[in-house]
Amino acid sequence: MANVGSDKPNIRQVATIAGVSHMTVSRVLNDYPNIKPETRRRVLEAIEELDYRPNLVARALATQRSQRIGVIVESAVAHGPTSILRAVELAARGAGYSVTPVALLEGDPLTPQDAVDSLTTQGVDAICVIAPRSSSVAALRRVAMSVPMLVIKADADPTFLTVSIDQNAGAALVVDHLVSLGHRDILHVSGPLDWLDARARERAFHTRAKSWGVRERPIVVGDWSADFAYDFAIGLKRLPDFTAIFAANDDTAIGLIHGLHERGFDVPGDLSIVGFDDVPLARHFLPPLTTVRQDFQALGSAAVEMLRAAIEKREIPQVTRIPTELVVRESTAPPREAR
């Protein structure tokens, strides 16, 4: 009815020009399998010729799909969750989906169930949850769902469809790099261990360091902040026995270097420092930071690919771990005794 007498081309005109039924046009638009390439070509040409734009709401009614993905993100102020949200949004847009984000903050009266309910009422096709902490995952287990859900979290899970950047491999790269330089006594300054990334990096560090026979020493539990790391570094009474520090993120690494510098210790002359994240500033810091690059873009694409497959009830691609890359800059060197 809306199209009667309007200038906007409609699906029936496309069908007429392509010489097919309007059902066939619809099937082409919705990427149905089993359409002859020749038919598909004719339909696409007709669409181009008429400059036809499918009406998204009408399309949603016809397919029961809204082309919208809900994203629930907790601790949305931290670097990791924010970067992941942005990456998912960009990848979704590229795939023809729009994103409706819901942020949950600590102490938020909005529960994960509220967030899921509000998104499903808005008719999202699927929900992606960015769950950085163990408590976020615990809350999800009790949530009732009516659409597919993907959880971006650091460890695999029997209950959920998950994808994440390979934290274990990243931490192992750091240990291997330091060991290959000759370090045998390495301190780990971790993030808060209720963060899944922090504990994955800590466990991987522990296992890998042990396998190399690196001296076992107590870890220092930080809070991701540069301030914490700075305070720890200026509290050192003398040049420590350990010759390298694996910081759980770049902020921690930068705080450490600042504190060590103030105590008169040289990085990497006295101590090698490695971070994790590869934040944009890492390469401009003095010394430029050796760190692990997390490919958030690849993570976003994988997440959206999996969600689309789930929505369209196709086989879900099993890319659950996105590889990391060690970026060697100038904050690491052989240990002091070795030179």
Place this chain on the structure above:
Amino acid sequence: MTPSPVAPIVEMLGITVDFPGMRALDDVDFRLFPGEVHALMGENGAGKSTLIGVLTGTRRPVAGMLLVDGDAREFSGVAASRAAGIATVFQEAQLSPNLSVAENVMLGRERRARFGIDWRRTRADAARALVRLGLDELDPRTPLTQLSPAQKQLVALARSVVDEPRVLVLDEPTASLDQAEVATLMRVIRGLRDGGTAILFVSHFLEQAFAISDRMTVLRGGTKVGEQATRDLERADLISQMLGKDIEGLRALGSERKAHHYQTEGEPVLRADGIGRRGVLAPTDVEVHRGEIVSPSAALRRRISRSSESRRTDGIIAGLTARENILLSLQAVRGWTRPVSRAEQAGLVDACIDALHLDPDELDRPVELLSGGTQQKVMLARALIVRPHVLILDEPTRGIDVSAKLEIQRRVSRLAAEGTAVVFISSELEEVVRLSDRILVLKDREKIGELSNGPGVTVDTVVEMIAADHA
């Protein structure tokens, strides 16, 4: 696996069991469905063994009902519960070393022929039981003495399932097994489960319970605190249920260490390399430095290096006064030929009274008449009077009131500040996080990591490290 549409084989309702002076189980409900592995979780003393005792007929509840297939039952003993299809796995010690595998499996159930035992049929039935467990590589004629501990454990299991029980109780079945042996046992358990047997599984190994079970019931201090599908259960939640603190509460309890005590001075005063014990603790290195408080801590900590012998010799001695108990250690160090003079005694005991806020009037009363808190202080005083370089405190504040507890904690801090190295063992994580400089985290009888205590550490940190360790 959602067992709800299926009727439970065993249902226990409001089970209450009293021991002299204490309630061991209080109003506990428990259900066991066919074809499931149900893990019963809880710390030592939570009531697991008592609940199993009720199920297997060795414990009588004072209240509550036990239903088998919906019928109320009361078991007069193990035989009655067996007759109802509930079997417990015998410990390997209950096997007969000088009999063969087949004889052990069929012990008490030998197949009869007209004249005595039909050995061929007995052996065949034994072989069938072994095949059913996937243990066909085991020759039924092998003498038991030729088997490894793990194989004996499996023979014990075969003996329990030979009558095809509907319920099988496995209490710490993996305690003496290595990893490969555990894997074999797990395979056998899964096979039985898939055949419809209901399996009650008790283990101190958190990861084994997670790997094998479909559901978990958690007991704490004799009450049931949770029952949930294993796949829906967060490790951190399980641990906090077992410890009795909700996870939000745990997060709030922070360390009182404002700074890290990271750089210790000099060589360690105590060093233990590769201490361990098969089935109790995997080989672990421990180092303690001057002025440092180190805490081995875990949700499932079992006794560490302290043996029961030393516990007895370190205990208070009834019949002696508190004063005599305190002076005992000094006398022991001096040797019995050089008595401690009265003046010296008085001076030392006065110092203890001061340091530990002991009541002087109580010192000359028999020690067994004093309160638990005072007894603990007497023990601490006895340890302190010899001015030790290293002090090992095993649960020094268990079962005493809060003010006595705080006093002991304060005293321990002061000692460390004065240079004593302290190994502080406590099952209360709050206390560990408040007091220690370094925390050794143990899980499933293995050290999984060490934390330097500081502003970023909370009780939750320890719980999360334990929970994270399953990759």
